[in-house]
Structures are given as C-alpha cells and as structure tokens.
Amino acid sequence: MNRKNGITVCIIAIIAVVLIYAQSGISFGDPVYQDMDQYFLLNGQVQTGGNNICTDVVFDFRAFDTLGEATVLFTAVMGVIVIFRRLMKGEEYEAE
Amino acid sequence: MKQSNIVRITADIMFPFIMIFGAYVVLHGHLTPGGGFQGGAVMASGVVLLLIAHCDKDIKTLIPTQILKNVETFGLLLFGLSALAAVILGSGFFTNWLVNTGLLFGTPVEYGPNPGYLNTGGVIPVMNIAVGLEVLAALSVIAVIMFRSTEPDCGGEEQ
Amino acid sequence: MTGMDLFANLPGLLLAVPLIFAFATPLIGRYLPRARDGWVLLGMVLTTVIGLLIASAVFTGGTVAYTFGVPDPSVTVPPDSGGIPVRIIFNIDAMSAFMVVIAVVTGLCVMLYSLSAASRSSGKDGYYTLFLLLVAGVLGMVCTGDLFNFFVFLEIASLAGAALVAFRVDKGIAIEAGLKYAMLSTIGGLFFLLGVALLFGQYNTLNIAFLAERMGTTGLTTPDAVALVLFVTALAMKCGAVPMHFWAPDAYAMAPAAVTAFLVVSSQASLYALFRICFSLYGQTLNTVLLGWFIIILGLLSMFIGVTMAILQKDVKRLMAYHAVSQTGYMLLGVGVGLAVLSSPLLLSNFGMMAMEGGIFHIMNHAFYKGLLFLTAGVIFYRCGTRNLNDLGGLGHSMKWTMLFFIIGALAIAGIPPFNGFASKLMIYESVFSFNPLLSIIAMVVSILTLASFVKVFHSIFMGPKRPEFADVTEAPLPMLFGMGVLSILVILFGIFPEQVVEVMVAPAASALADQAGYIGSVMGGA
Amino acid sequence: MIEVLQIIILIGLLLTAILAVLQTDLLHAAVTLGAFSFLLALEFYILQAPDVAIAEAGIGAALTTAIFIFAIRAVGRKEVTS
Numbered sequence: 001m002n003r004k005n006g007i008t009v010c011i012i013a014i015i016a017v018v019l020i021y022a023q024s025g026i027s028f029g030d031p032v033y034q035d036m037d038q039y040f041l042l043n044g045q046v047q048t049g050g051n052n053i054c055t056d057v058v059f060d061f062r063a064f065d066t067l068g069e070a071t072v073l074f075t076a077v078m079g080v081i082v083i084f085r086r087l088m089k090g091e092e093y094e095a096e
Numbered sequence: 097m098k099q100s101n102i103v104r105i106t107a108d109i110m111f112p113f114i115m116i117f118g119a120y121v122v123l124h125g126h127l128t129p130g131g132g133f134q135g136g137a138v139m140a141s142g143v144v145l146l147l148i149a150h151c152d153k154d155i156k157t158l159i160p161t162q163i164l165k166n167v168e169t170f171g172l173l174l175f176g177l178s179a180l181a182a183v184i185l186g187s188g189f190f191t192n193w194l195v196n197t198g199l200l201f202g203t204p205v206e207y208g209p210n211p212g213y214l215n216t217g218g219v220i221p222v223m224n225i226a227v228g229l230e231v232l233a234a235l236s237v238i239a240v241i242m243f244r245s246t247e248p249d250c251g252g253e254e255q
Numbered sequence: 256m257t258g259m260d261l262f263a264n265l266p267g268l269l270l271a272v273p274l275i276f277a278f279a280t281p282l283i284g285r286y287l288p289r290a291r292d293g294w295v296l297l298g299m300v301l302t303t304v305i306g307l308l309i310a311s312a313v314f315t316g317g318t319v320a321y322t323f324g325v326p327d328p329s330v331t332v333p334p335d336s337g338g339i340p341v342r343i344i345f346n347i348d349a350m351s352a353f354m355v356v357i358a359v360v361t362g363l364c365v366m367l368y369s370l371s372a373a374s375r376s377s378g379k380d381g382y383y384t385l386f387l388l389l390v391a392g393v394l395g396m397v398c399t400g401d402l403f404n405f406f407v408f409l410e411i412a413s414l415a416g417a418a419l420v421a422f423r424v425d426k427g428i429a430i431e432a433g434l435k436y437a438m439l440s441t442i443g444g445l446f447f448l449l450g451v452a453l454l455f456g457q458y459n460t461l462n463i464a465f466l467a468e469r470m471g472t473t474g475l476t477t478p479d480a481v482a483l484v485l486f487v488t489a490l491a492m493k494c495g496a497v498p499m500h501f502w503a504p505d506a507y508a509m510a511p512a513a514v515t516a517f518l519v520v521s522s523q524a525s526l527y528a529l530f531r532i533c534f535s536l537y538g539q540t541l542n543t544v545l546l547g548w549f550i551i552i553l554g555l556l557s558m559f560i561g562v563t564m565a566i567l568q569k570d571v572k573r574l575m576a577y578h579a580v581s582q583t584g585y586m587l588l589g590v591g592v593g594l595a596v597l598s599s600p601l602l603l604s605n606f607g608m609m610a611m612e613g614g615i616f617h618i619m620n621h622a623f624y625k626g627l628l629f630l631t632a633g634v635i636f637y638r639c640g641t642r643n644l645n646d647l648g649g650l651g652h653s654m655k656w657t658m659l660f661f662i663i664g665a666l667a668i669a670g671i672p673p674f675n676g677f678a679s680k681l682m683i684y685e686s687v688f689s690f691n692p693l694l695s696i697i698a699m700v701v702s703i704l705t706l707a708s709f710v711k712v713f714h715s716i717f718m719g720p721k722r723p724e725f726a727d728v729t730e731a732p733l734p735m736l737f738g739m740g741v742l743s744i745l746v747i748l749f750g751i752f753p754e755q756v757v758e759v760m761v762a763p764a765a766s767a768l769a770d771q772a773g774y775i776g777s778v779m780g781g782a
Numbered sequence: 783m784i785e786v787l788q789i790i791i792l793i794g795l796l797l798t799a800i801l802a803v804l805q806t807d808l809l810h811a812a813v814t815l816g817a818f819s820f821l822l823a824l825e826f827y828i829l830q831a832p833d834v835a836i837a838e839a840g841i842g843a844a845l846t847t848a849i850f851i852f853a854i855r856a857v858g859r860k861e862v863t864s
Binding site: 042045046047048049050051052054055056058059060063064066067069070071073074076077080081084087 | 125126127128129131132133165168171172175176179189190192195196201202203204205206207208210212216217218219220223224227230231234235237238241242244245246
C-alpha cells in the first residue's frame, strides 16, 4: 500500500513538473497573439447587441459549444435517471 | 434526519431571495456578469437548500420530479429550436436572427459604455432563459434523484 | 442567402436532428409511450440520410467547411476580422465524411437491433435518449474543425457511453464498469482540455486549421510538445490502445450488446481524432518519423497483447473486446507507417499511402464486422441468458441465421477472403512489408491467432449436440436479424468489391489526411 | 493590498485542498471541499472573472457539496481502509 502511494505521488509530481514547465513558456497576461480577443471586444457589442462580452462569446460566437455543454448536462441527468431507476422505483428488471 | 426549526425557517425565508437573484442573473445575462448557466446554478442551489432543510416526505409534493424533467426538456428544446429557427428563416444554424431587427430583444446597440438596455441582444436573452431553465431543472433533478435514492428509510418507494 | 436552404445547412442539421430528437425523447416516452420507438427510429433514419447526403457531397465536391452562426455558412473567415476565423467551424473533409458514413450506418443497424433487444428491459426512454446522444457525440467529434468543440462532443460521447455501459443496473459489475469508463473518460477529457488550453494560450485560436498555420510559422515550442503528449495520451486512452486498454474489456463486456457495437465506433472516433491531430495539426511542424514509430509501437503492442489476452477468455464478449483492442492495433500500424514516411514523398507514394489506406479501410471494416460479432453475441445472450463459453453449445441446430452471421463476422476478423477484413489486412501486409518486413510478419501471426481463437469460440457455441437446457431456444427476432443482416451484407460487399470502395471513399480519405495544406486551405481560403 | 488578499486566498486554497485529501471523516472532507470551492470563487472574482466566480460558487460550493452529502448519507461517514 505504501509503495503504491509512493509511485502515485511520483507520477503526479512528474506530471505537475511537466505541466508547470510547459506553461512557463506562455507569458501570463501578455499573449503573443490577441487578434481574436480584440475582434470580440471591438465587434461583439455591435454585432450581438449584448453589453457583456463574455455572454456574447458564449451565446453567439460560440453558441454551438454552449448547446453542447447544455447537452452534457442533459446527458448527465439521463445517466442519473437510468442508473438510479431501480432505487427510485424498485421495479422488476430483466437484462438485455 | 430532521433539521431544526431554525434551519427550516431560514431556508424558507432565503429561498425566494435566492430564486429572484438567480432569475436576475439569467435575465440580465447579456448586460451584467452571469448568464444562463450561472443563474440556473444559483436557482438550483436554492432548490437544494429546500431539499436539505426539509429532509422529510413532504418534499415529494413540493418538488415533483416530473415537472422538473419537463422544464428541462422545454429549456433544451427552446434552445435548440431558437437556433434552428435561423435555418428556417434562411440563414445559418445558430445565427442571431433577432439582433438589430427592432423586434423583441432587437434594439441596436452603439459601441462603447452605455447604461445597458434589457431589450437588446437578439436571441442571446432567449437562449439565456432557455439554458437557465434547463440548468435549474437539470441540477435539481440530479439532486432530487440522488436525495431520494440515498434516503435510508424511503429508498425504493414510488416516485 | 434568402429562403430556407436546407442543403447549405446539412452539416448543422447533422447535429441538430439527433440532438433535438434526443431532447424530446423523454417527453414522448412519458406522454406517448407508443410513439417512442417510431420517434427514435425516425430520428436515426433522418440522421443517416443527412449523413449520407453530406458524405456524397464531400466525396464528389471536396471539403465542406460550415461556419456556425453567420448568415452564409460557407464564409469561414469574416471579412472585417483581418483574416482570422472567429466562430466554430465544421471542416468536413473526405476523412471526416468517411467516419460519418461509418457512424450513421452502424448507428442505424444498431438502432434497428435495439428496438427488439431493449424491449424487455426497463428505462427505455433513457436508453434511446442516451443512444441518440452517443450518436450525436460521435458525429460531432468526427465533423468538427475546432479543438474545444471536439472536447465538448468528446464529453457528450463519454458520458452517454458511460451511462449506457452501466445500463444493466441489476448487475453491480455493470455499474463498476461504467464508473471505470467514466473515470477514464474524464481523465482523458481533462488531459485533452489541458492540451487545448496550452495551445489556446499561445495562439489565441481554437480552429485546428488556423492553429496548424500559426504553429507552422512559429515552429514547435515546448508547450506545443507537451500538448501533443497530452493529446496522444488522452486519445490513445480513449481508443483503447494497449498500455491504456484496461477499461475496454470491462466496458465492452458489460454494456448491452447493441451499445458495445456502437462503443467500437465511439472509440474509433477517438482514433480518428488522434490521426487528425498528428496529421492535420502537427503534420509539418513535427518530426513525424518519431511520432510515426511511436504509433507503430502502440499498434504492435495492442495487436499482440490484445490477441493473447483474448485466447484466454471464457466470456464471449470479453473475448471479442480483447479482439477489438487487437484490431485497433492494425489501424494504428497502417496509419503509423504512413505518418513515419510522411516527410518523404517518394516513400509515401511507394507504400505510405497504401499503408494509410489499409489502416483507414480497416477502421470501416472493423466497425462493421466487430459490430456484427457483438450483435451475434448479444443475440446468444438474449436467447440463452449466458455468455460463458463453457456453458454454451449446440446452438447451430436452432439459430441457423445467427450462426451464419457469426461465421461471416469471424472469417472477416480473421482476414479470410472474400470478406472485408481480408481486403484491408492485405493492403496493410503488403505496404508494411516494404516498410519493415518484421512488422508485417507480426501482423500476420496475430491474424492467425485471431483465426484460432474464433474457431474455438465457434466450436464451443454452435457445434456439438443439442443441449437440453437450450431446447426451447429459437431464432432471434426479426428486427435483430435485420440489423445483423445489413451489417453482414456490407461485410461481404466490401470484401468482394474492395477496389471500388477504396477508390470512392478510402483513397480520398487517406489523401485528405495526408494533405495538411489542403486542410488549412479549406478554412483559411486559398491553398 | 490586492496581492496580500490573493496570497492569503492561495494559501487557503492549498490548505483546504490538502485537508480535503487527508480527512478520514468523509463529511468533513466534503465540507472542506466546499470551502475550497468558495475560496476558488473568490480568487476568480479577484482575477476579474465574475462569470466564472458565480458559476463556481453556485455549482462548486453549493451543489457539489450537497450531492456529496447525499452520497455520504447513504454510504456512512467513515472512510474504510482495507
């Protein structure tokens, strides 16, 4: 058990070091390319009519992703309904 | 697991305020920080608060699962169909077909700071409301189902 | 653009139709339970029709780029943006169209099969909803040209898949398998998301084509390399390649048979994404020889370990699941060889393209014959109630059609002519032999072991005297036979006419995958 | 001033995260995780992402904790180590 824990900690440490090393190559708050952000900031308000640029991006420029995220939530609900159906109803259930 | 009166009454008093704050976040999604997801989550946390405070059988009549499921489906269909309406009106899927038309939510907006008008944003507020309903219902359904099926004394009862 | 133009919006509808049908299914199941089967079947048929229309448009007219949220979806780059794509773009080239064909055809067959297979179980609303969501997730994964959008559909497919794996809740082990699948998918998904974040932080875009272009001008930075490692880990995990294959036997064995047949397609969508990222995103920026060899070694390990583990199994579906791992190795091997010689046009035209064609053709063949095999295993379980090889026997007397379908599937997976497995395996053997003879010999040995394993299975299920406990076992219901029949006709057709299939679908897919400049050009304009 | 607040929050995040792993009482661990989410929401707010902060407060601090508590009610409070 202890040895297993040690290996787990080592793996997590290696992953952490690699990720920190990787993101140190990206300057925080000062990206090299920022043209898409600028496009959103300059055109978002007029094109979509929303003052909140975040919502403009989420519900207009990337609305399809939002539908996807809503679907993820719906999938989770259906999964919960399916998996808990025996505990909820206690009905007889036959396999396949 | 019955909670004390203090918890129950506090939850009862807090519930409408939480719901109104959530509805505010949803409806003003295109003007102020927040939106459908955030407001829906806030409203769902109100429902969960009720659920925790009233850990007894009355809650079944208070929060019927089937209505929540129907609200969820309605929200998702509203979202999907308001996106599909753009195709029927002759433009691309997910086009913002209400913006700058002068109709509902269709007032044009100038670039720059402004006080924030509710009647703007095109389909963004519609989708915000749809997602708000969906998230409220979905998270509540998950919580309610998990609550009922883990209840030691009333698991396995009729829904 | 004025008026309703459905044909221009087909890529959008391809996702809208299954999603909206899935959203409405619980409502219909609750208030109109008689209409539910027809409703989900209608949804699946519509999706199939749209998918096949898109595929034919792509195979005849070239790549279709579809932008979400603009009045004219063919305009990928807004004119006032200074030449950057800002919205979500579906970039359906021949490779994507190829995967769409696999997904919709298998999906339709599995849906037909499910109509009777699920008739005895509870929770049918949830089953059909999740199945439609799984189909939508797979279709989104293979169509999208946007990394974050891919992640969203990966999540949908993973969650729906996990819930369907755990569908038979009366068995605790099904829940365990579902939980395992969900955990693995979540870890894979988060790895993928981290990789996307590393790329987005540098290049400020999520579009694969535009990322590839910017990465080409910048050169490979350290975060890019780490992101590649994360992508390859996540997607190899999701497609069940060997060091990360341990979820596959549990999930494939415990899911209902129809779901397993489609989970194979879901895994292959991850495989597609692995190839897409290696070729279209990193293609020219990276030393592809190293990456190619890495994928070849993954493939060899999967082939060999998968088949040796399969021989030991007693459970029919577990055995088939290990074979699925092993067959994934062939695809990795074929496309890996293509990737290893990508930078050398001479070797690529000599045998690289053929290896890639073989690997890609094998994706389709595997989806069909493995789907068929899983469905026959499902029929046997449906009628006999057991999947243990030691308890089965003598079913050849009462289930003649099922036996025929099983023979077709087994011969196809073992690579016996004239079935489709032979066609793609032959292409892989030939081309890999010119690359490195040893690899080809290993592939052939694995094929022989596969044959041996299936002879054993066939013998213990169908041969021998009729057993008293299976005396009243009858042939499978008609919808099940129909679903299996369509798949087996495809298996035979693709085996008899492989040249035509390769010419129409596989060769365009392989050249689309190898052609990074064309992929970038289809979004960014020009070439 | 804001830096000091940020450092305090980040130290708090680290502490709650470690505590949540080390707790053997599952209920305590769930509540610690709720505190972690709350601090994370504050941090998002300071980093000028109020949208994310509201979502994190609603989902992370309230709903996830509640669902953990429902699950703990079914399986018992003590972690079983074999």
